[in-house]
Amino acid sequence: MRLLFIGDVVGRAGRRMLRDHLESLIEQHGIELTVVNGENAAGGWGLTPETADELFAAGADVITLGNHWADRKEILPYLERNPRVLRPLNWPGEPPGQGAVVAEGRSGCRVAVLCLMGRVFADSLLDDPFVAADRALTGLAGQAAAILVDVHGDATSEKQALAWYLDGRVSAVVGTHTHTPTADERVLPGGTAAITDVGMTGPRDSIIGFEPDGVIRRLRTQLHVRLEVARGPRVLCGVIVDVDRDTGKARAIERIRVEDPG
């Protein structure tokens, strides 16, 4: 079975890429289940109920989030009643919503999705992602034919460590958060597909989705500079993981990149 994972959707530009391309990607590649990281879908920061609905309408089956999961307060009740939107599993303090779900794919396959956050360089104090993953996997035992883990974080070492740690126990560990695709996709020895970051979906000529000028000024002045989602050409970044339906192991992982002139 094929799982499609799309990296951090940034603002309207990102949502439009999903609307314009997701269904055809799903058809073309015979995708069983589509997971989209939506933590920047609402204007660059967070997710609102409306933007979540838009991502689902575009073809997402599950939405994962990251450090920006609670930027929009209106998403909190939505998370409580919609188990297909995941906040980070290892967020501390018993937050609303959940960090893992078992969803049913197009042909009825059950696929578990986990939303984990790395702690190295994170701007929040988080619970241990290794411990959180172990606990969630114990709870999910026997419930899904495939397991996909989104690891949202900065440090390549930690994201790769989680992939190796989970190797053989999950179908795929895909990184998000840096908004920059890495060229290190591979299937690890135990059968887990891994990539350090799948990259983002949104404005192409940008710094992680935003107008370069604002980001540069913020760095140079260390003052609060309002960042604008960039204009112009758009890009969609993701991966397709081919999973053996019987063993839950990955057979292959392939990067996807779609560009639009804007």
Next chain:
Amino acid sequence: MRLLFIGDVVGRAGRRMLRDHLESLIEQHGIELTVVNGENAAGGWGLTPETADELFAAGADVITLGNHWADRKEILPYLERNPRVLRPLNWPGEPPGQGAVVAEGRSGCRVAVLCLMGRVFADSLLDDPFVAADRALTGLAGQAAAILVDVHGDATSEKQALAWYLDGRVSAVVGTHTHTPTADERVLPGGTAAITDVGMTGPRDSIIGFEPDGVIRRLRTQLHVRLEVARGPRVLCGVIVDVDRDTGKARAIERIRVEDPG
């Protein structure tokens, strides 16, 4: 003219990849100048005079470093007398050595190389890389037909910001330090080639070059666990930047990846 840049060489495995493949890459692609990041060349941490000599013997014209530049004390006098080994330009406190050099390529072209470090998430307190780059470029005005900048850092936003900031003023801004190649190579509108990270050169089946078990244990226990450079298959990661000899602008940037069974 073509410039070859090779990412962080890790330990003996990385040095061997250079010895086995660098000359043929240089021949095959008609490379004018070769720059190698050597900050992990000596057993994974730092550079010694011997390993520096080995990198030069393998074909490097200039060696750049990063946060590990001073891990081996014996390199300090070597830096003083060898201007082709660069420590970070924006390291504070007037350290020995230099952070920029103008080197002559195979056909006599003069190429300036800068070694910059990003500050976001860095484990050291560094001087402003934007200011340091401006100053160095002023000093280099008219001295080189091409300028290549190694930006060694963690944060994708900061590395991309430096590339956009320098766009039109240098030939290429290539990232290092995460040991993970990114798939975002491009030529920016002003004619500067950019990639967020070129990746590393060393053991392939590893976490940023090291045995996965040790890295996982270090993260899980938060104790000092000695990391070992991994064994097995090796990989070389780099980029080739094609620069217009007359304008100093980049025409193209291409990722290079060579694998060896180990």
Next chain:
Amino acid sequence: MRLLFIGDVVGRAGRRMLRDHLESLIEQHGIELTVVNGENAAGGWGLTPETADELFAAGADVITLGNHWADRKEILPYLERNPRVLRPLNWPGEPPGQGAVVAEGRSGCRVAVLCLMGRVFADSLLDDPFVAADRALTGLAGQAAAILVDVHGDATSEKQALAWYLDGRVSAVVGTHTHTPTADERVLPGGTAAITDVGMTGPRDSIIGFEPDGVIRRLRTQLHVRLEVARGPRVLCGVIVDVDRDTGKARAIERIRVEDPG
């Protein structure tokens, strides 16, 4: 001559303590010049022109700031025209305003005041405070009978290092930012008075000035919780430094603490 330095004034509670007690402290101790850290004077975050005027009206001669210096945009033009309000000297990017001033005391003594920030653990990327201090002191040579330095920062090691570094060259190095007074006031061997932090001026029964419940919830949930300046009893924290008018060296440093029932 005696210099009075008052630590971070927090909100209305802090401003009220100044209004109610500053003049009598100045009279009682025969103060030559009064410096107040005002970075939290406006509702807990930043300084507005109105709150600055209030601090001056209460008896402040110079106002220093810290990491919150630019929280209120309306202060930026005020900084340009009022050289007695200091933003951090080592803030990067050539910000508006200045970080040092020579002010005249009640009896006509000229006193230089510097506003420095520590970099360790700082949430902003700052220029080197050691270098910035050296430069400023060179520029101030011969212009003042006493020099007082506010070092705004988290790490005790760095703040003490700046005090020892400047020992013999300035009259006093007084720490701010942690909102917690330290009991380590002393005159260093070279004649510089030093204290790691003078503490804050504002609500006493609080966590660094704020209602405990909000701070605890923010830490436990890692979510954005709006912090309220606490109510109830108030405290004023500061130090008096006795400086030899002829040598500029400190003779003594004494902690000041005033409480009000609230």
Next chain:
Amino acid sequence: MRLLFIGDVVGRAGRRMLRDHLESLIEQHGIELTVVNGENAAGGWGLTPETADELFAAGADVITLGNHWADRKEILPYLERNPRVLRPLNWPGEPPGQGAVVAEGRSGCRVAVLCLMGRVFADSLLDDPFVAADRALTGLAGQAAAILVDVHGDATSEKQALAWYLDGRVSAVVGTHTHTPTADERVLPGGTAAITDVGMTGPRDSIIGFEPDGVIRRLRTQLHVRLEVARGPRVLCGVIVDVDRDTGKARAIERIRVEDPG
């Protein structure tokens, strides 16, 4: 009953202060139980079995540690067999030893001691101290007449938050790690004595225990500079907490400071 807590003992100078003064402090103040933070007792970094024995011989009943708890590998088996030496309770990864103990005082009173670490600015990734404290207190219910908590950390806000969070449930929350005594000792409304940091025991004319020159050079050069424990006059810093034997609530907290010419 009176509990004596002594802050971070640094090197031989610190151990000597205990040897020379601890017994007389215990006698003079009628101390029931003495707790000493020993994380820097062995040459400035960590604790060895020999230095632990020395602290016990000098009068310590319980030794707490902090971020340097595992600097000396030889302490690990010692921790396993000596429950009166505590490593941080909220250290991740199920480390050897324990983070809480119930010890018997001179007159037979049972006193629980907890060793917690703050996470803000910590150089290690730690488990949640609020959650760890809750769990430990549940386990200790009814076992001790007084409970003393050492909170080892950098951020004043977090240490004060833990004190307010535990107010009414423990006898005292005393901070360590900054090696700088704070002047904010008090009894919180619920009956918990609190101080943000008790300061250190070791060389007085130093930067957090070390020769100023080395610390300054390390900060200015950002290079590895070996720090030496300072020479000269010595200081002992601590607090005495007076606890009601029936309620376990604190009646008073008083700072202790002893100086020796060195």
